Every structure is written in C-alpha cells, then in structure tokens.
Amino acid sequence: MPAVSAPPATDPDLRHTSGSRGLRRTQLALFGAGLATFLLLYSTQALLPALSDDLHLTPGQASWTVSVASIGLALAVIPVSALSERYGRITVMTASVFTAAAIALVLPFAPDLTTLVVLRALQGVALAGLPATAMAFLAEEVHPSALAGAMGLYVAGNSIGGMAGRLISGVVAGSFGWRWGLASVAVLAVVCAVAFRLLVPAARYFRPAPVNPAALWRTITGHLGNPLLARLFALGLLFMTVFGAVYTVMGYRLVAAPFGLSQGLASSIFAVYVFGTFASAMSARVTGRFGRRGTLYLAIGTVAVGLVLTLTQSLALSLAGLVLITVGFFTGHCVASAAVGRTATHARAQASALYLAAYYLGNSLGGTLGATAYHGAGWDGTVAVALGAMVLAAGVTLYGTVQARSRLVAHA
Structure with missing residues (x-):
C-alpha cells in the first residue's frame, strides 16, 4: 500500500483528535475489529485435545485447524490489503470481519477434520x-x-481477543464439548463485527487508487532484498514458531500425565497473555536501555530459559516457564516489528504486511512442527523444535551484530 493520505495544506484538518467523539468511535470500532480478528484466528487452539478425543486425531492432525488459518492470513494479507487501496478501508474491513464471523457460525457443524480445515x-x-x-x-x-x-x-483488542478466544472456547468446551466452544466464540465475534460497523466513522481522507500488481511486486521484492528487513522478517517468523509450537501443544501436555488437568482448567493457561501485554508495554523502555540487538538477545535468552523450565515435572515451574516464554516472545516481536517501520525507507505498509506474513507463517510452522514432534517424542520433542528456532534467531541477531560492527570499522 502507498503512503497514507494527509489533508491538503489549504484544507482544515478534520482528522480525529484526542477527546473528540470521532476518535472515541474510531477507537471502539477498531478495538472491536481487533477483538473479533483474534477471537476467531486462534479459536481452535485451546480445543485441540478435545478435537483429538472426539474425532480420533493425532496432535499433528488437530494442529492443522490452527495452522491453516494462519497460512491463509499470511498468504492473503498483502493482496487483500492492496484491495483496500481501490475499494476503501472500511469496505474491506467490513467484508473481512463479517465473512470471517459467518464462517465461524458454520464451524461447529463441521462433520470431520477435512471440512474443519x-x-x-x-x-x-x-x-x-x-x-x-x-x-x-x-x-x-x-x-x-x-x-x-x-x-x-x-x-490491545488484538491481545485481548487472542486470550479471550482461547479462554472462552476452552472453558465452554470443558463443559459442553468443542462444538459449543466454537459456537460461543462465533456469537461473540458477530457482536464485535456489528459493533465495528455501527461505530466506525466514515472515512474522510481515503482516496481510491488503482491496484498495480507490477508495482506491488517490485516493492515486495525490493523489501525482501533489503538484508536488514529480511533479518527482521526472519526473526518474526522464528519467534512466532516458538509461540505457535508451545501454545498449540501445551494443552495436550497439561491434560496428560503427570498433570492431568481438565480441559477447562488447561485452557486457563492462556491468561498468561496478560504478562505478554505487560512485556509489550515495557519493550520500548527496555530497548532504550539495552538497544535493539541487546533486547533481542535478552528476549531470546528469556524464551530459552522458559523452555528449559517447562521440561520439569513441576506444574509451578512449567507455568513459570510459560510466563518467561510469553514475555520473551512479546518483547522480541515488539522490537522486530517496530524496527521494520523504522528500517523501511518507502512503502512502509507493504514492509509491515510482509512482516505479518512471515509472522503468521511462523505460527503455522511452529504449530505443525511442534505438534508432530509431540506426537513422536512428547513434550521434549516440542521443546527441541522451539529451542532450535531460538538458536536460529540468535544466529540471525549475531550476524546482524557482526555486520553492524564491520560497517563501523569500515567507516572509522
């Protein structure tokens, strides 16, 4: 997407300002849209053990109900976002949230895994x-x-939606089954979609522009050819690989021996997201103290320590490990995603969309590999996949550090 519009210098600036009614409506509308998006995107993640029991699936098979949604979003985010240049932001967002909510209403009636996927x-x-x-x-x-x-x-709507979708579907499924768990999330998503459409103010500064596939392709390849941006995309993918692996499989680990938690209680682990929200808010301050690469090393180390803690047979230590993984993930993700906007010198929206594509592909990759490893080697296998991703992330960051020092020496 090209740079966003701004009011001409001769026209009054009618953009929404702090305290205005228009800003409040905009904030509430987009909060609802973000809530609906992440309610739906991860709605099956807390239900995987129940899906496996009811449909006789392995963890790897059940994990596809999470992975394919992320794959679909990752592959479509750039072309669908580009359509908003031609047809308008509100039109595309409205079509998006209502279509996704309508599909959610059908999901509880899926007769088998293929239909669900x-x-x-x-x-x-x-x-x-x-x-x-x-x-x-x-x-x-x-x-x-x-x-x-x-x-x-x-x-915040994104974060709360991601947590609430998992919590609500898992708790409801614990009492009434996975189909009712999905139905509860679907109804809430419909409410959020309606609220978004009723609240969102009309666009004042959108100017339709033709979609130029050739120009879009040149922009994408140009961003991918930027070494620093490519490393940031890789970091987003690798951090999300860990997150996808851990949160896809943790439910299986908690309902199995030695913990033996119920479906509803196991789903409550997603309340750990609160620590991630706190880490996101603190990431800018941490980066200011340790620098971008220093904060990335800190995030990678925090995730790695958390992964090791989850190998214990202690529920308390495993949950502490999950907190560290969550804090480290959100810190690393915030640093990498913010750096994308600062690094891209043009077409920042496409750079952000590429980061999102890599990020959601990482979620799919982690969920599938983590669940497959769990089926073959138990939780140790899932941790091995996640630690491997963090070793690669450390290598990417170290390479960036070496390159930066080389440039400093060359210019000395």
Whole structure:
C-alpha cells in the first residue's frame, strides 16, 4: 500500500483528535475489529485435545485447524490489503470481519477434520483484510497527536481477543464439548463485527487508487532484498514458531500425565497473555536501555530459559516457564516489528504486511512442527523444535551484530 493520505495544506484538518467523539468511535470500532480478528484466528487452539478425543486425531492432525488459518492470513494479507487501496478501508474491513464471523457460525457443524480445515483456511483468508488495513485506516483518519493511543487500543483488542478466544472456547468446551466452544466464540465475534460497523466513522481522507500488481511486486521484492528487513522478517517468523509450537501443544501436555488437568482448567493457561501485554508495554523502555540487538538477545535468552523450565515435572515451574516464554516472545516481536517501520525507507505498509506474513507463517510452522514432534517424542520433542528456532534467531541477531560492527570499522 502507498503512503497514507494527509489533508491538503489549504484544507482544515478534520482528522480525529484526542477527546473528540470521532476518535472515541474510531477507537471502539477498531478495538472491536481487533477483538473479533483474534477471537476467531486462534479459536481452535485451546480445543485441540478435545478435537483429538472426539474425532480420533493425532496432535499433528488437530494442529492443522490452527495452522491453516494462519497460512491463509499470511498468504492473503498483502493482496487483500492492496484491495483496500481501490475499494476503501472500511469496505474491506467490513467484508473481512463479517465473512470471517459467518464462517465461524458454520464451524461447529463441521462433520470431520477435512471440512474443519477447509473452513478454517477460508476464515484465515477472510481475516487477512483487517490487520494492515486497520493500521492504514488509523494512520489516515487520526491526527498524529492521537495516533499512538488509537493504535495502542487496537493492539490491545488484538491481545485481548487472542486470550479471550482461547479462554472462552476452552472453558465452554470443558463443559459442553468443542462444538459449543466454537459456537460461543462465533456469537461473540458477530457482536464485535456489528459493533465495528455501527461505530466506525466514515472515512474522510481515503482516496481510491488503482491496484498495480507490477508495482506491488517490485516493492515486495525490493523489501525482501533489503538484508536488514529480511533479518527482521526472519526473526518474526522464528519467534512466532516458538509461540505457535508451545501454545498449540501445551494443552495436550497439561491434560496428560503427570498433570492431568481438565480441559477447562488447561485452557486457563492462556491468561498468561496478560504478562505478554505487560512485556509489550515495557519493550520500548527496555530497548532504550539495552538497544535493539541487546533486547533481542535478552528476549531470546528469556524464551530459552522458559523452555528449559517447562521440561520439569513441576506444574509451578512449567507455568513459570510459560510466563518467561510469553514475555520473551512479546518483547522480541515488539522490537522486530517496530524496527521494520523504522528500517523501511518507502512503502512502509507493504514492509509491515510482509512482516505479518512471515509472522503468521511462523505460527503455522511452529504449530505443525511442534505438534508432530509431540506426537513422536512428547513434550521434549516440542521443546527441541522451539529451542532450535531460538538458536536460529540468535544466529540471525549475531550476524546482524557482526555486520553492524564491520560497517563501523569500515567507516572509522
């Protein structure tokens, strides 16, 4: 997507400012959209043990209900976001959230794994119209002085939706089965979609532009050819590989021996997301103290220590490990994603969309590899996959450190 619009110098600036009714409506609308997006994207993750029991699936097979949604979003986020340049941000976001919610209403009636996987893939594609488009809409319609707060509330909706979707579906499934778990999330997503459409103010600064596939392709290849951006995309993928592996499989680990928790109680682990939200808020301060690469090393080390702690047979230590993994993941993700915007000198929206694509592909990769490893080697296998991803992340960061020092020496 090209740079967002700004009001001409001769026209009054009508963008939403702090305290205005328009800003409040915009914030609430986008909060609802973000909530719906992540309610739906991860709606089956807490249900995997129940799906395995009811449909007689291995963890690897059940994990595809999570992975394909992320794959669909990752593959569609760039082309679908580009359509918003032609048809409008609100049009694309509305179509996206209502289509995804409609699919959610059908999911509880899926008779088998194949149907469930196909519907989840379509749902992922539908959801692709929200993440990058919502950010472009906010940048166009909200005054710069109020943009950080508006963006923060949108991201909070994402985080709360990711946690709530897993918690609600898992707790309901613990009492009534996985189909009712999915139904509960679907109904909530419909409410959020309706709230978004009723609240979102009309766009004032959107200007339709033709979609140029050739120019879009040149932009994408140019970003991928930028070594620093490529490393940041790789870091997003690797951090999310760990997160996808751990959270896809942890439910299986907690309901099995030696812990033996119920489905509902095992689903409550997603409340750990609260620590991730706190880590996100603190990431800028930590980066200011340790620098970008120093913070990345700290995040990688925190995740690695957390993974090792989960190998114990102690529930308390395993949950402490999960907290460390979550804090480390959110810190690393915040640092890498923020660096993308600073590194890209043009077409920042496409750079952000590429990061999101890598990020969600990492979720799919981690979920599938982690569940397959768990089926073959238990939790130790899942941890090995996650630690391997962190070793690669450390290697990418170390390579960047060496390159930066080489440039300093060359210019000395």
